[in-house]
Amino acid sequence: MKISKSFIPTLKEVPADAVVQSHILMLRAGMIRMVSAGIYSLLPLGYRVVRKISEIVREEMNNIGGQEFHLPALNPKEIWEQTDRVNAFGDILFHVKNREYVLAPTHEEIMTYHARNVVKSYKDMPQIWYQIQTKFRNEPRPRSGVIRGRQFLMKDAYTFDVSYEALDKAYMLHDKAYRAIFDRCKLKYFVVGAFSGAMGGTGSEEFMVKSDAGEDTVAHCDSCGYAANLEVATSIVNGKARDKKSDALKEIHTPDVKSIDELCEFLKIDETQCAKSRIYISDGQPVLVLMLGNDDVNESKLEKELAAAVRPGHPEELAEITGADAGSIGPIKFKHRIIADNRLKDANNLYSGANKNDYHIGGIDLPRDVKKIEYADLRTAQSGEGCPNCDSKLEVFSAIELGHIFKLGTKYAESLGAFYLDEKGEEHPIVMGSYGIGIERILACFLEQNHDEFGIIWNKVIAPFDIQLLGLNMKKKEVVEASEKLYKELTTAGYEVLFDDRVDAQAGFKFKDADLLGMPLQIIVGDKKLKDNKVELKNRKTGERYDVKLGDIVNKIEEIY
């Protein structure tokens, strides 16, 4: 393709609205333009990449026996009411104003609609159905360019099986296909979900990429692959060792001491001698949560432990419940439920609040002084702590969710009436799985991982073109002739070539554009080297340059590409 005849609007300056690297690069390289918040047009260069990514996804889905559909994005609302998902999605679901239609945010309903009354026998299964299609979600806050949009491309797949055992197989196939897809796209990714090699796992796995632009926080171990959302992540940290001798309880006057740090400073003690108190309200009842030192309470873990939603107590509530303000609260004489983090298990000689302003209590022996205490894992894991699966250290960072595979079960089959008959003629609901991949997210994640200060660095798999051919001075006849000839030769040899044939652009301009657009190889045709019958071949990633004789160019490319 010749640049002089193409629509590739590159930008020299960084657009004010773009913050994350992938977004900046897509805008600067002329791949996308925003139409409205979270709504983007893919320009020709961007769409070429999206098509290449889609083709890889398609091949790997077909490899595991998937059959491609193309379903409507416009759905009758009635079907969504049958599964109660008009309610479940709430404001996220787009509604059409002049018909009883909704814009589909996903396609469990429609796929199940097609399966019901058609997939009637155990002989009809297994089935793997998928599509690559536009989804619509009224995100309250679109952000990070294409990473979180109101309209986006998703590969969504659905499996139909006779049993949970058969579903496990379908799930495994998708796990395999997803790894193949992300490997082929050369993404550095990891998998979150308790999938420790044993069959089944938890029934859900997320494929993620580390990125500051990510919206999830995860703990990950590079050496064994352990990965978990921070909401559930565990880590190995020492508890408070029990001292041989327990001191007696003693009340200490601690004026104006509010935080653990201030308490340690005031009493010249270590924070691991302190039990931090937090009051939460759950089901209208107060709960005292004790943490060792400055450990953070993980509210998700607490909610799981209590099997109910929690919220921190308001200042007025704290005074009413304990008789003291935050900073002076503790377990001694506390009249309600007490849960302590596992690090405090059976600890003694602890300092904590006295439930009396400006006083703390020392010498607390939990088994001796706090009879009705429960223990649980309530802390938030931190970088540098021990991996729960191996001897290595955890790292905590934010990440982007690229794909999700999920064992659905029979929920949709039951609510939409998709049943089949088994060998004995008995009726059962079809057992389903659901599997998604964000297509633009693959693109964004790739860019997050593959760029430098000058621009994009594509690999050959998803690059929009293999080669950018630069005719430096297109007013010189020799340069025009040589580069036009190379363009034909390379195209004939099967390479996709973006030919910078612009007459009015200076050499420097073309170099900058080529580095920004980032095709794996650049061929530079200038009159100086042409005098020796040579052109320059540049590797965008490594920066290596080769002077190559005109007749050898295809051979040289085959050698290094």
Place this chain on the structure above:
RNA sequence: CGGAACGUGGCGCAGUCCGGUAGCGUACCUGACUGGGGGUCAGGUGGUCGCGGGUUCAAAUCCCGCCGUUCCGACCA
């Protein structure tokens, strides 16, 4: 939905406090020169200053309302 910032030729910004000729860089058009890291010179095109209302002799500028975009938070099947 809560907090904050911004909105001025295609893009990046100044001007707003203190009301009075819309400005700079870049891009674009014409011509000449230049031709290996976003080139030089000369001459040009292009703006309802987000929208609506108000104050005023006069509003990009002051006041009120709305809209849009971005960031932080909440939310995220």
